[in-house]
Amino acid sequence: MLVAMSTMRIFGLAAALALGLALTGCASTGPFVWASALPPETVKDNVTIIQGSDIVNVRVFREDTFSSREHVRPDGKISVPIVGEVMARGRRPDEVAKDIETRLKSMLKEPNVTIVLEQPAQISVSVTGEVRQSGTFNMEPGTNVLHAIASAGGLNDYADGDKIFLVRKSLNQRVRFKFSDLRSGVTTNVTLQAGDLVVVE
Numbered sequence: 001m002l003v004a005m006s007t008m009r010i011f012g013l014a015a016a017l018a019l020g021l022a023l024t025g026c027a028s029t030g031p032f033v034w035a036s037a038l039p040p041e042t043v044k045d046n047v048t049i050i051q052g053s054d055i056v057n058v059r060v061f062r063e064d065t066f067s068s069r070e071h072v073r074p075d076g077k078i079s080v081p082i083v084g085e086v087m088a089r090g091r092r093p094d095e096v097a098k099d100i101e102t103r104l105k106s107m108l109k110e111p112n113v114t115i116v117l118e119q120p121a122q123i124s125v126s127v128t129g130e131v132r133q134s135g136t137f138n139m140e141p142g143t144n145v146l147h148a149i150a151s152a153g154g155l156n157d158y159a160d161g162d163k164i165f166l167v168r169k170s171l172n173q174r175v176r177f178k179f180s181d182l183r184s185g186v187t188t189n190v191t192l193q194a195g196d197l198v199v200v201e
Contacts, residue, residue, distance in 0.1 A: 129200035130159035
């Protein structure tokens with residue numbers, strides 16, 4: 001009788017453990033926000049930001065003396081003729097242009113500066129999970145989650161098309177995508193940043 005009760009107790013514990021594991025598996029997705037629920041103003045990635053190692057063309061209207069082609073140095077600065085050193089990395093081209101215009105006002109009546117990125121630096125994005133080839137890929141600025149998945153060879157046979165996540169250090173939770181929405185262009189407005197991680201479950 002004692003043996004039978006012990007056996008039943010073991011089976012009961014095993015069943016409880018199995019249920020607990022099953023519930024844990026169901027909850028493994030963790031906290032997230034759907035990409036389609038993100039307000040438009042939170043998607044700021046389409047704004048061009050000057051990166052380290054970019055090459056920029058500084059053009060001052062009708063003033064070739066001040067115009068130049070500059071490589072962003074490791075310290076993030078560029079050296080503009082006569083103006084001197086200007087911080088460029090992490091700023092928009094128009095912001096840097098306004099900075100240079102302000103400095104030129106003591107030398108020119110109405111300076112008009114334009115900055116164009118000649119060679120945008122690629123961004124490094126990692127893709128892991130149920131894809132054909134996990135890894136870290138160098139991608140062009142402005143690319144999205146669908147491009148990252150394509151770089152990893154696409155989804156494998158075990159992938160859940162409704163469980164695609166973007167992990168970004170600056171966000172307090174993951175952003176969730178559906179593969180069908182990515183393919184139809186519904187959520188391709190969310191572009192990638194350097195250091196992003198795409199996880200396919």
